[in-house]
Amino acid sequence: MRLLQKIMIGVLLVALAACARNPVPGGPGGFGPSPGPGANPRLGDSRPHEWRNGHPYGHAVHGIDVSRWQGDIDWGQVRNAGISFAFIKSTEGGDHADPNFMRYWREAAQARIPRGAYHYYYFCRTGAEQAAWFIRNVPREAGSLPPVLDLEWTNSRTCPRRPPPHEVKREANVFLDIVGRHYGQRPIIYTTVDFYRDNQLGDMRAEFWLRSVADHPRMIYPGQRWAFWQYTGTGIVPGIRGNVDLNAFAGSSADWQRWLQTRLTR
Template identity: 80%
Template sequence: MRHFTKVLLGLMLVLAVACARTPSGGRYGAPGPGANPQLGDSAPHDWGWGHPYKHQVHGIDISRWQGDIDWRRVRGAGISFAFIKSTEGGDHIDPNFHRYWREAAGARIPRGAYHYYYFCRSGAEQARWFIRNVPRERGSLPPVLDIEWTHSKTCPRRPPASEVKREASIFLDIVGRHYGQRPIVYTTVDFYRDNRLGDLRAEFWLRSVADHPSKVYPGQRWGFWQYTGTGTVPGIRGNVDLNAFAGSAADWSRWLQTRLTR
């Protein structure tokens, strides 16, 4: 009997270790409340108390590098929204943008477009380029301004914080007037700190892949959290960025009622 007990305990330990490495739950096994078990991570992080899978509403952000996407499988996996790269600077458009835009709508996934900001163009010029290429379509998510330090050889500028916020505000004002919704601002930890973005008038989408946003961006309210760049979703080959909405499923429904383009 004692030998049987030891064997049983050994089997339980093996199963516990195996479960702790399942991609959907990271190193802590099964996802927390509200998570969809079909979502995973090819390089899971040890989140501790601030596990993103405790959030009920999850989405993706994508660009040309995701290739062909089976949007119906993506929706079936529990993805509730998609932010699609549209434009960069004042002269580049993602070659897959319009196709993704149509396909996501066909799968009935709420989607919005994001613009990657370059510091060698004015905020007004980039706003005009975004408006030229992104439809003002009823039911789409608010536009997004992705503003972070770039590693472009053609635009290595790092302007002072005052210029960054002035030009970003111009972009937000112009684009917000056109689409009837003030854009969301996506940013990274270093850029947020370097430019003291907390006083920028916007709803924030924050990148934080090593800790909860409340620790990385103390005191900053946020609507969306990009928690990994190595996520896995049925219908998408390879890694994809995964994001969580700040509130519950009921909060998400209310957010959509007020923030969709009319």
């Protein structure tokens, strides 16, 4: 009997140790119990944050956004780490293209990672000029994610102006309309907390990708629906040297598949 008890206790201790190594993420939407950093064993963070109102790892679908600063990427390792999508910087303003864009675009596709392109908005060019530049540099390719318009305040020495909200939204909508017609998908808007508030972006007709690195978007952007959440700029992903932005999709894995069916370029 004592031998049996010892065996039972040993099995229990092994099980408890396994649970400690592999904590269970929060419930759907990230509103369940918040797991500690590293609950997703394939992703990490060089500056982990204590999430109090919904942990990003409570979301089932994660992705990255990248630009030239990520250097050489092993996209096979990235995919094997559980990354489900990638947004790649393509253009900025009306005359700048990211030198790594086309290479990343091809390599991500070869690794079978759904990918899309994002444009960094410049406040000294019209929306029409920037839309034309984006279209000139980004292929219209079936199976691509929708384009993204990155709207945030910049510290550009060549363009320090900050237009009023009515101008920001007018020109952004010009970009969204032109690019949306070309690719057959209205672009997603990426934005930051201060830019969203300063320009009252909540009334724009678009899906949102929200940056929120200190709390869950439902706390920072109350009432705003969103498709993607950028939750850290210091993420760690196998296949990428150094830090990278990490993002979560708003829904479940099944929601993700349904979203892809309706939002991929045809």
